Amino acid sequence: MTPARPSWADPRRRGWPAELAALAQQVVPAPMWAYLEAGAREGVTRDEAVDAWRAVRLWPRVLHGTGEPDTRGEVLGAPVRTPVGVAPTSMQRVVHPDGELAMAAGAAAAGALHVVSSNAGHRFSDIGEAARAVDPDAVWWLQAYLPPDREAATPVLRAAAAAGARAVALTVDTPFPGTKYEPAEEDWQGHDLSWHRANFADARAARHHRGLRPEDLAWITETCGLPTVVKGVVRADDARRCVEAGAAGVWVSNHGGRQLDRTISTATALPAVVAAVGHEAEVYVDGGVRSGLDALAALGLGARAVLVGRPPVHALAVAGARGVQALLETLTEELSEALELAGCSRLEQAQGLGAPPDL
Secondary structure, eight states: OOOOOOTTOOTTSTTHHHHHHHHHHHHSOHHHHHHHHOOBTTOHHHHHHHHHHHTOOOOOOOSSOOOSOBOOEEETTEEESOSEEEOOOSOHHHHOTTHHHHHHHHHHHHTOOEEEETTOSSOHHHHHHHHHHHOTTOOEEEEEOOOSSGGGGHHHHHHHHHTTOOOEEEEOSOSSOOOBOOOOGGGGTTOOOTTTTTTOSSTTSOOOOTTOOTHHHHHHHHHHSOOEEEEEEOOHHHHHHHHHTTOSEEEEOOGGGTSSTTOOOHHHHHHHHHHHHTTTSEEEEOSSOOSHHHHHHHHHTTOSEEEEOHHHHHHHHHHHHHHHHHHHHHHHHHHHHHHHHTTOSBGGGGTTTTSOOOO
């Protein structure tokens, strides 16, 4: 018997994401909560993210005889049942003992893309097994940083590929972690953090390359055989350079407002990136998505998939794998309703809803 969906996971209830966050705050250790919710410096970019999606206005279609929409789609040729996926976050074992294993199982149950942080607290082989135990065709990617000596990343990239990852999402907006006013090291006393880079031989080794270049994209694919997606792009000219360097996808992201404060919102950046490269590469987006309407806005502006960061961690903390599944299914139900009301029977018909129609 399928367990009952948690009471907060009801798309008919206004404010359920805030309710979920409040429940998570009750069970997540205080330093982890501060770490998770922190934004860079004054938090301007973090705080603008949600309202930026709410500011997008839609242009629905009528008389298209749509009926019940189909939320199934593909990412880099791999089928998913929803375009709403899980963005990478580290330290998941602090909020739930099963960490990425439960996140993988929940995403697989919802038929969603799961992007695993390179700083995961479980081995990639175990994460892959947790996903396949639920769905043999589960789709997950590795999020990666390149260290100063990129060759040091070779075992990590190859381990992810061997475990079933379908792509590598290279984070390019982090030459070093931006300043955040978050807990000091002493606040973490009593929490075992020694495992949070379980896939590295030396968990304390430097992990950020301060001089990434376009040629690093091809090196990743040559090293592990997986397509490379570039995560952390907000400029159309940078997106163009990524595609010219061989990127299979461009991920519009400002790192959840955790890097350079006062960076443009992803909702604002997305249309120009899509216009520049959307005809050649898949475009994804994250940052402040909290509802199916937000997801429709992103699709309407040209995104192929929409990744959600903090809410899946909230759901993981409150209800483990079942919570993650319930979150993704609730967002997808909201999206399905919004698609039908917008006159769309398929995801690709949503493209263009976020801009005035050609007259």
